[in-house]
Amino acid sequence: MCDNHQKPITATDTPAFFAIDNYGFPEAGEHPADPPNxxxxxxxxxxxxxxxxxxxxxxxxxxxxxxxxxxxxxxxxxxxxxxxxxxxxxxxxxxxxxxxxxxxxxxxxxxxxxxxxxxxxxxxxxxxxxxxxxxxxxxxxxxxxxxxxxxxxxxxxxxxxxxxxxxxxxxxxxxxxxxxxxxxxxxxxxxxxxxxxxxxxxxxxxxxxxxxxxxxxxxxxxxxxxxxxxxxxxxxxxxxxxTPETVKASIEYFADVLDGAQAAVDRFSRSDALIGILDGAGWDKVFVGTENWINSMANYATRYVLEKRTSNGQLWSERLAGVTTQTKYHAYTVLESIRLERPRPNYRLRGENPPPFLT
Ligand SMILES: [Zn+2]
Ligand SMILES: [Zn+2]
The missing domain is CATH 3.60.15.10 (Ribonuclease Z/Hydroxyacylglutathione hydrolase-like)
Structure with missing residues (x-):
């Protein structure tokens, strides 16, 4: 197992973001209990x-x-x-x-x-x-x-x-x-x-x-x-x-997952962040860099959701069962859907120089 896979590689000018171990599973005791009700x-x-x-x-x-x-x-x-x-x-x-x-x-x-x-x-x-x-x-x-x-x-x-x-x-x-x-x-x-x-x-x-x-x-x-x-x-x-109340809570949670994923796509699609992550992996390891880029976005979106104070002032882990285990998977899926299913900004203009990793 390569150490490179264990942690996202960050550009120096991007903020620290939430790191997860891609290969290990947290102990059950590291997760909060599901809401008792x-x-x-x-x-x-x-x-x-x-x-x-x-x-x-x-x-x-x-x-x-x-x-x-x-x-x-x-x-x-x-x-x-x-x-x-x-x-x-x-x-x-x-x-x-x-x-x-x-x-x-x-x-x-x-x-x-x-x-x-x-x-x-x-x-x-x-x-x-x-x-x-x-x-x-x-x-x-x-x-x-x-x-x-x-x-x-x-x-x-x-x-x-x-x-x-x-x-x-x-x-x-x-x-x-x-x-x-x-x-x-x-x-x-x-x-x-x-x-x-x-x-x-x-x-x-x-x-x-x-x-x-x-x-x-x-x-x-x-x-x-x-x-x-x-x-x-x-x-x-x-x-x-x-019930309408519990349905609305779930929908609010997934709206936050979408917001966090959109913020992650916006931040990590900036050329400085993108080039920094790919550069950190090495130019002979473009797929390692790509995985780190995707993981970085998933981690960013996950942290956004887990740390957010929701509409009633509670954390999501206090309102819904399974939040700390499932959110990172939702984040991955939703940010990929943003990249694939939703309108994309900033197509390349004629004559614009491609980023160095494509030359
Ligand atoms: Zn089912
Ligand atoms: Zn089904």
Whole structure:
């Protein structure tokens, strides 16, 4: 292992920035404890430990069900049950949770998106169910077949209203975000919104913006979900459902990640900082310099977020779970999305001298 990889190489005129060890992991004790109210009472109950799932009626026959790590939902109607997603971590417990509250059969399944960690147990509902999803989800499941994720039987492009046994769900697609085909599912009578893998209420969510593909679309989806009149958000993770208050806190956190990443891109794209970092690695090690440049930006953005006093005066680590472990991964992903997806300033003018590392 080369020592050069262990620490960013700085230009002399750039400020000191936060250094992380790229290869080691901090001891658990070096991280602050998650906010105590993050862990709901069911999580430590004997029932949950024994059964491995928790089910709760949010409103008017709309139920939230969780394995603790993954969340799904179902709606009981007069004519049968509509299931939303089927994570393998719930698996047959999805059926157990439904049987806890009704004898009615599952007649419909909605796929939020094609990812197997959220719908990879859909075959548990059997072959007779109607499966509703976005057309892109069907296309992906036909392209990459999986017997545990049966191909949708009913698809739509922009909007679809599903009415079953007196219950209405409004499905909509607003473009690629977390992945292509990820939809919004709104129950207007119950004021429950289901949007998966956009935020995780109460936490910093999982690294790299929950492994999302279109980060600018992912940020746009956060704003789009706030336009719904909802009291509950089923978000897919992580042992909790959302309320408008917890949703807004997560969105504020990611706005700070974006601000910190933008500040890092601005600072470290200055030619003096860029040349200093590359020069420090040596001109025969351009990729080492490039890694240091990226790490320097990620570290700068991470420090910005971890040290910031937020809108209520607290640090993010005091408000959300997982902040000190996840932020640096989000910072990396978001600053790369700024470089790739957002408008770039200062294209080179004709006749302008290229920087020395390109000559
Ligand atoms: Zn996903
Ligand atoms: Zn997920």
């Amino acid at each position: 993050y862990y709901p009472p069911y999580f430590t109950s004997e029932r949950f430990k024994k059964l491995g799932y928790h089910v709760e009626e949010l409103r008017g026959g709309f139920y939230w069900v969780t394995s603790g790590g993954y969340d799904a939902a179902f709606v009981v109607t007069e004519d049968g049950v509509i299931a939303i997603d089927a994570p393998p971590t719930l698996g047959e417990n999805m059926l157990a949770a439904i049987e806890d509250v009704t004898d009615k059969p599952v007649t419909h399944v909605i796929y939020s998106h094609w990812h197997s960690d959220h719908i990879g147990a859909a075959s548990v509902f059997g072959p007779g169910v109607q499966i509703v999803a976005h057309a892109i989800t069907k296309e992906l499941l036909e392209r990459f077949p999986d017997p545990n994720r049966p191909v949708p039987t009913l698809t739509f492009d922009t909007d679809y209203t599903l009415t079953v046994g007196g219950v209405t769900l409004e499905l909509s697609y607003k473009g690629e975000n977390h992945c292509p085909g990820n939809i919004f599912i709104y129950a207007p009578a119950q004021k429950v919104l289901t949007v998966i893998d956009i935020i995780s209420p109460g936490s910093a969510t999982f690294m790299h913006c929950d492994a999302s593909q279109n980060i600018t679309g992912w940020y746009q989806a956060q704003e789009q979900l706030l336009k719904f009149d909802f009291d509950f958000l089923v978000a897919g993770h992580h042992m909790r459902y959302g």
